Each structure stands twice: as structure tokens, then as C-alpha cells.
Amino acid sequence: MVFDAVTFGLLLASAVRLSAPILLASLGELVCERGGVLNIGLEGLMLFGAFGAVLGLQWTGEPVLGVLCGVAAGAGAAIVLAVAVAVLRADSVVAGIGFNILALGGTSLGRELLLSPSFTAPSLRALASWRIPGLWEVPVVGRAFFGQSPLLYGGIVLAIVLWAVIRHSRPGLVLRAVGEGASAADAAGIPVTAVRFAAMVFCGLLAGIAGAYLTLVASGGVFTDNVTAGRGYLAVAVVIFGRWKPLWIVLASLLFGCADALQYQGQAIGLALPAPLLLMFPFLLALLAWIVMGRSDAAPGDLGVPFIRGAR
Amino acid sequence: MDQPFRFLSRRIVLGLVAGALLSPGPSPLSARAENAIEVAGLFTGAVTQGNWDPPGFAAFQKMAKTYGFKSSYVEHATYEKAPAILRQLAARGVKMIICQSSGYSAAILEVAKEFPQTQFVLYSYAASTGGLKNYTAWSVNWDEYGYVTGALAAASSANKHIAIISGEEIPSAKRTHEFTTRGAKAVVPDIQVDKVFTGSFTDIAKAKEIATGVILRGADVLLPSADLADAGIQQAAEEEKKLTIGAYMDQSKQFPGAIITSTVLNFDKAYDQMGQMMKAGTLGGQIFQMDLANDGWTLARPFQHVAPEVETQVFGVIGKLAKGEIKLEN
Numbered sequence: 264m265v266f267d268a269v270t271f272g273l274l275l276a277s278a279v280r281l282s283a284p285i286l287l288a289s290l291g292e293l294v295c296e297r298g299g300v301l302n303i304g305l306e307g308l309m310l311f312g313a314f315g316a317v318l319g320l321q322w323t324g325e326p327v328l329g330v331l332c333g334v335a336a337g338a339g340a341a342i343v344l345a346v347a348v349a350v351l352r353a354d355s356v357v358a359g360i361g362f363n364i365l366a367l368g369g370t371s372l373g374r375e376l377l378l379s380p381s382f383t384a385p386s387l388r389a390l391a392s393w394r395i396p397g398l399w400e401v402p403v404v405g406r407a408f409f410g411q412s413p414l415l416y417g418g419i420v421l422a423i424v425l426w427a428v429i430r431h432s433r434p435g436l437v438l439r440a441v442g443e444g445a446s447a448a449d450a451a452g453i454p455v456t457a458v459r460f461a462a463m464v465f466c467g468l469l470a471g472i473a474g475a476y477l478t479l480v481a482s483g484g485v486f487t488d489n490v491t492a493g494r495g496y497l498a499v500a501v502v503i504f505g506r507w508k509p510l511w512i513v514l515a516s517l518l519f520g521c522a523d524a525l526q527y528q529g530q531a532i533g534l535a536l537p538a539p540l541l542l543m544f545p546f547l548l549a550l551l552a553w554i555v556m557g558r559s560d561a562a563p564g565d566l567g568v569p570f571i572r573g574a575r
Numbered sequence: 576m577d578q579p580f581r582f583l584s585r586r587i588v589l590g591l592v593a594g595a596l597l598s599p600g601p602s603p604l605s606a607r608a609e610n611a612i613e614v615a616g617l618f619t620g621a622v623t624q625g626n627w628d629p630p631g632f633a634a635f636q637k638m639a640k641t642y643g644f645k646s647s648y649v650e651h652a653t654y655e656k657a658p659a660i661l662r663q664l665a666a667r668g669v670k671m672i673i674c675q676s677s678g679y680s681a682a683i684l685e686v687a688k689e690f691p692q693t694q695f696v697l698y699s700y701a702a703s704t705g706g707l708k709n710y711t712a713w714s715v716n717w718d719e720y721g722y723v724t725g726a727l728a729a730a731s732s733a734n735k736h737i738a739i740i741s742g743e744e745i746p747s748a749k750r751t752h753e754f755t756t757r758g759a760k761a762v763v764p765d766i767q768v769d770k771v772f773t774g775s776f777t778d779i780a781k782a783k784e785i786a787t788g789v790i791l792r793g794a795d796v797l798l799p800s801a802d803l804a805d806a807g808i809q810q811a812a813e814e815e816k817k818l819t820i821g822a823y824m825d826q827s828k829q830f831p832g833a834i835i836t837s838t839v840l841n842f843d844k845a846y847d848q849m850g851q852m853m854k855a856g857t858l859g860g861q862i863f864q865m866d867l868a869n870d871g872w873t874l875a876r877p878f879q880h881v882a883p884e885v886e887t888q889v890f891g892v893i894g895k896l897a898k899g900e901i902k903l904e905n
Contacts, residue, residue, distance in 0.1 A: 380623040481780035483810040542774040
């Protein structure tokens with residue numbers, strides 16, 4: 264096995280790159296969960312975002328408009344899910360799983376009907392890599408931290424903004440109140456359903472960007488069936504691993520990115536582990552996160568509990 | 576205020592969702608004709624995406640049309656689902672089921688003996704048909720394929736460092752890795768060959784990530800062998816200004832800045848033989864080799880981005896293999 268500075272730099276760059284869609288989606292999930300909604304449908308929302316982004320790219324030829332279409336697709340899909348979960352009080356886990364299956368079938372059908380297989384994507388370099396002059400060439404860390412997609416930098420800024428909003432602002436207080444005790448929040452005059460609905464739509468927006476990242480940045484403008492490949496579920500685990508705190512979620516995303524990068528780069532650097540073991544590494548980490556959740560007292564008090572006025 | 580859709584009970588919503596989930600999806604292409612022999616195709620991915628299934632599907636359609644067969648197909652037929660799909664098709668009365676991947680071999684060996692009236696056909700690679708009279712294979716000579724592409728990559732590499740990137744660890748892919756290394760070392764004995772499996776034939780992002788990694792470690796020619804995910808490898812090569820090849824069909828127009836040449840498999844020839852033999856009732860228990868000597872596959876010409884001597888050298892290797900002057904043995 265060769266593990267020198269070049270390899271470390273590659274692994275780091277790969278980890279940061281791979282953490283981007285997970286970070287964006289998990290920030291959306293964070294807002295949902297702080298509002299008390301366990302959004303298992305995140306995988307499906309990402310799929311719709313990924314599909315919408317490629318559809319937008321094919322229609323307009325503009326990468327930025329592609330991203331916006333991905334955002335619109337993610338948000339639109341989130342509205343449907345929010346109606347079921349926040350308004351109609353469907354069980355969020357059951358509805359989320361059903362929604363993911365629908366998303367898989369719906370986007371596959373959409374690909375067949377609406378996407379051109381012979382489409383050649385325009386250059387996506389501006390969206391894929393924003394190389395900061397002077398810093399990009401720095402050995403080991405340059406490529407990892409100063410040559411990434413603007414969508415990733417946006418995600419990090421957003422994490423800081425979310426930290427400030429959730430911790431120090433009135434909308435953040437309202438969101439936390441709904442997530443910690445929906446009945447008490449309702450008694451205090453907070454429109455619980457509206458807050459949860461808005462949180463889910465916000466989650467859809469970010470999942471849409473995460474999906475757009477997967478197809479436009481990571482896959483060069485190609486949508487394939489099930490392009491998310493379980494990353495939505497990983498993002499749910501990242502929120503738990505990050506203890507429902509935005510800045511911890513940035514670090515947890517990076518950790519999952521590392522696990523992902525290890526499966527990609529481990530074979531190439533001759534890591535003496537069976538390839539299937541490397542491939543399952545991020546999911547083992549996710550399993551660990553779910554186990555941790557069972558013991559955690561950091562989770563919002565009403566997480567996953569449908570709000571029914573008058574119910575105890 | 577909090578229950579504006581109270582009139583829609585949870586039961587109704589769940590019923591609607593269940594109905595949507597259970598409703599039949601779009602039926603696959605079906606060219607119905609009364610009293611015609613029914614044939615079916617199994618493909619690992621979508622027949623409109625990538626470089627492995629689309630040319631095979633086109634040949635499948637052409638064959639069905641030529642011989643007047645009723646045809647249907649299944650996309651995204653994963654290996655673990657394959658036995659169930661094969662049983663379902665055979666029980667329905669499909670007379671010939673063509674599976675386009677060596678990964679289906681185990682499923683055919685398991686199911687074929689239960690349905691002696693159905694002919695099971697595999698296109699890609701098979702070492703044995705297990706003595707079954709209703710299993711026939713068209714086996715691409717992946718040894719030769721690997722050897723030639725390895726030689727091509729080695730002859731094109733300035734760094735003496737190449738990489739072969741494959742999808743899942745299926746028999747044909749592992750074999751190709753071995754012979755790619757042999758071909759590369761036959762041309763440049765001290766060449767470094769990185770061999771990687773991405774674990775997926777469809778995850779373009781994963782393939783691109785791995786390809787970028789091997790490029791940054793010094794590989795300057797990448798050999799893609801991951802079907803749909805090849806696009807990620809070719810994108811990485813183009814973005815990093817390195818070289819690669821097209822696989823299974825001419826892909827030079829898709830990545831003009833990176834592709835030296837493309838391997839072109841003669842799907843039409845194989846599928847036409849299947850149709851002919853099905854019609855004549857002569858299928859069963861045989862393995863047909865698809866190699867350079869019998870026009871089973873070739874390389875697109877002219878080569879791009881490399882010196883003319885590379886093309887001459889590679890076609891020299893091809894000529895020797897076709898004439899049997901180079902022997903590839905285990």
C-alpha cells in the first residue's frame with residue numbers, strides 16, 4: 264500500500280467532494296428534524312432534484328438554470344410529501360419509504376419519456392470546480408479545500424447561517440419549539456402544521472440542490488436511474504451523527520465523505536481489504552449512527568411524532 | 576386550522592398511494608404478432624443509456640424483426656432477480672431468452688433445467704453451459720479483448736502508467752483485468768497497471784471519482800469497463816486532459832478530446848446467429864466464440880491523439896492474435 268502526501272491529498276479532495284451532496288441534503292433534513300419531522304423521503308427528494316436538474320439542463324442548455332430546475336423539482340416533490348406528512352398526518356416513515364419508491368419509478372419513467380439519451384452536456388466546469396487562485400495549487404490541501412464546486416461552498420455558508428438562525432433567531436426558536444413539543448407550541452399559538460410544512464419544503468429545496476450536484480457536478484450532466492444510490496439515507500444518518508447541530512453536521516458529512524472516498528480510493532492505493540468491505544463502509548457508519556440515535560438524548564423531543572391537536 | 580384536509584382520511588390517502596404503487600407500469604416494448612415465436616431479452620441497465628445495453632438491444636430488435644419473433648425485454652434485471660425473471664418468462668411460454676451479461680450465467684444454470692422447452696442464450700462470456708441442451712452462449716473473447724486494449728493503452732502511455740476501471744466483479748471483468756495486464760506488459764514490460772472495481776455498472780459519479788484519483792496518481796491512459804458508468808471515466812479523462820478509449824461501440828463523438836479509439840463489438844452478427852439457429856431449431860449446449868479472427872469485435876480506425884505508430888503497433892498485435900501467432904492461455 265502506498266500512502267504518501269499525494270495519496271492523502273487525493274483522499275482528502277475526494278472526501279470533501281463526496282461530502283457535498285450529503286452535506287446539502289443533511290442540512291435540509293436537519294431543518295425538518297428540528298421541526299419534528301423525520302423525513303425518510305429525502306432519498307426521493309434528491310432523486311427528483313437530480314432528474315429536474317438534467318431536464319432543465321437539456322431544455323435550456325444552461326447549467327445554472329439546470330440547478331434551479333433541480334431546486335424547483337425538489338421543492339415541488341417536497342410539497343406533495345409535506346401534504347401527506349404535515350397536513351394529513353401520515354406516518355413519516357411509511358410515507359417516506361413509499362415516496363422513495365414512487366420517486367424511483369417516477370424519475371425512471373421521466374427519463375424514458377423526457378430525457379434525450381443522445382444529449383451532449385455543455386461544459387459544466389464552472390459549476391463543478393471553482394479554483395481559488397493562489398490557494399488551489401497549495402500541496403495536499405489545495406485541491407481539497409480551494410478547488411471545489413460553488414455549490415459545496417454555498418452549503419458550508421448555509422450551515423453557518425443555519426447555526427445562527429436556529430440558535431439565535433425567533434424563527435429558529437419557533438422551529439425548535441415545534442420539534443421539542445408540538446402540543447406546547449400549539450398551545451402557545453404557533454402554527455405547528457405550517458411550520459412543519461415549511462420545514463419540509465425547505466428540505467426539498469436543499470435536497471434538490473444535492474440532487475443537482477449529483478447529476479450536474481459529479482456525473483457530468485447524465486441522469487441514471489437511482490442515481491442517488493442510498494445517499495439520501497446516508498444524509499439522514501449524518502444528521503444523527505451530527506447531533507442535530509449544523510456545524511457538527513459539516514464535520515459528520517466530511518466523515519461520511521471520507522468513508523465514501525476510502526471505498527473509491529482504497530482499491531487504487533492497494534488497501535489490503537476486500538473491495539465489498541470498502542464498498543459497505545459508509546453504510547456501516549450509517550448503521551452506527553442509527554444505533555447511537557437509540558441512546559441519544561439530543562434528538563428533538565417530538566421527532567417523528569405526528570401532530571394531532573388534543574392527542575397526548 | 577391545522578386540519579384543512581380533514582375530509583381526506585388517512586385510509587383514503589394510503590389506499591391511493593398503494594393503488595399508485597401497485598398499478599402496472601409501462602409495459603416494455605412488444606412487437607405482437609399472432610403465432611410467432613416469442614423471444615425476450617434481459618439487460619442489466621436501461622436500453623437507451625450507456626454503451627453496453629443500447630447496441631445489444633438494437634441488435635436484439637433487428638433480429639426479432641428479421642425473423643418475425645414476438646419480442647419483449649426487461650431492463651435493470653439485476654443478477655439476484657434474474658432467476659425469478661427467467662422463471663416468469665419461461666413459464667409464460669417465451670421460447671428464447673437472451674441474457675446480455677456474463678453475470679446471468681449462474682441464474683441460467685439454475686433455471687434452464689426446469690424449463691427444457693425454452694432456449695436460454697447468454698451473450699458476453701461463458702466457460703461452460705453445464706451440459707444443458709437448452710443453454711447456448713456467445714462468448715466474447717475477453718482474454719483477447721483485454722490483451723489488445725492493454726497493449727493499446729501501454730503503447731499510448733507516456734507515463735508508463737495505465738488503469739483499468741471496471742464495474743462489478745463479474746467473471747468476464749476479472750478475466751479482462753488479467754489479460755489487460757498481460758497485453759500491457761507485452762508492449763511495455765515495466766508498465767504500472769492500476770486495476771479497480773467500482774462495484775457498480777451505473778454509478779457515473781463513483782467511476783468519475785475513481786478515475787480522477789488514478790489520473791492524479793499518474794495514470795495517463797484509462798481503460799473503461801464499467802458499462803454505463805464508463806461515462807464517468809471518460810469525463811474524468813477529458814477534464815484532466817488524459818486519454819481513454821470508447822468501449823463496445825464507437826464513442827469518439829461523445830468525448831472527442833480524450834478517446835483514442837473504440838472497441839466495437841459485433842452484436843449484429845451474434846444476435847443474427849441466435850435468430851437463425853432459433854428458427855432452425857439448432858440451438859443448445861454450445862459456446863460460440865466472438866473474437867478478432869471471426870469478426871466478433873474490432874477497434875475503430877483511425878486512432879486519435881496518438882502517434883500513427885501506435886495504431887500500426889496495435890493492429891500488428893491484432894493481426895498476430897487473429898493468425899494465432901500470439902497464444903493466450905491461462
